Amino acid sequence: MSPDAVRRTAATWGAQGQDAVIVEVLTHRGSVPRETGTRMLVGATEVAGTIGGGHLELQAIARARAGRFADWAVALGPTLGQCCGGALTLRFQPLTAETLALWPEPVPRFALQLYGAGHVGRAIVRLLADIDCRVQWIDERETEFPAGPLPPHIQPLCVDAPEAEVAAAAPGTHFLVLTHSHDLDQRITEAVLKRGDFGFLGLIGSASKRARFLHRFEERGIAPEVLARLTCPIGLPGIAGKEPGVIAVAVVAQLLQRA
Secondary structure: OOHHHHHHHHHHHHHHOOOEEEEEEEEEEOOOOOOOOOEEEEEOOOEEOOOOOHHHHHHHHHHHHOOOOOOEEEEHHHHHOOOOOOEEEEEEEEOOHHHHHOOOOOOOOOEEEEEOOOHHHHHHHHHHOOOOOEEEEEEOOHHHOOOOOOOOOEEEEEOOOHHHHHHHOOOOOEEEEOOOOHHHHHHHHHHHHHHOOOOEEEEOOOHHHHHHHHHHHHHOOOOHHHHOOEEOOOOOOOOOOOOHHHHHHHHHHHHHHHO
């Protein structure tokens, strides 16, 4: 569950009057499972989120359910026998309107316009469901989007001219282009390159597709230094396989690396 989803769960539980405890990593030093600011929500029978798992989390859940609200300073090695070697302090607070108001909304790792709702696009969205990011998922074909609900941070958009959506993206947005049509891929990619203020631009395809597209873009006057920022093929090098799930893992890892 992503940090944003944990916060939304806290808001839901609070609105329902459900008793719960917010467990927050208040400080950390050295090697620890999660960093300062990480929060977990502990209810009587449910837990949302994680502060890293293992013996630390089990002890924290027990303390929360026992109503022990004093801050807990933990040296992971001496106190719990964990090999991480770091130290942290956990804060325990009851879930109230006040403590929820002090829970900041997570900062997205990146904003993404994802063009294409085919097999690879759907596999990428499944991986992004638990990552704090903001995704606009764009396709001409409404029937290609999944029938079930999507996480709130993933917005499907069916439009007749997908390339026109490029202009609406904020500066620094990441773009992934993997539609069902090479012509559409070209139009979208050209629109992104002409903006020039993108954070990342990935185009699905082979080295030969990249060469063909670059030749056409050069003829249209796009600067060489901008063309050099086009990533095609997409995905971290060294991950072999063309199955949609494998490609998705390589691509999402690449997005996180660039975030």
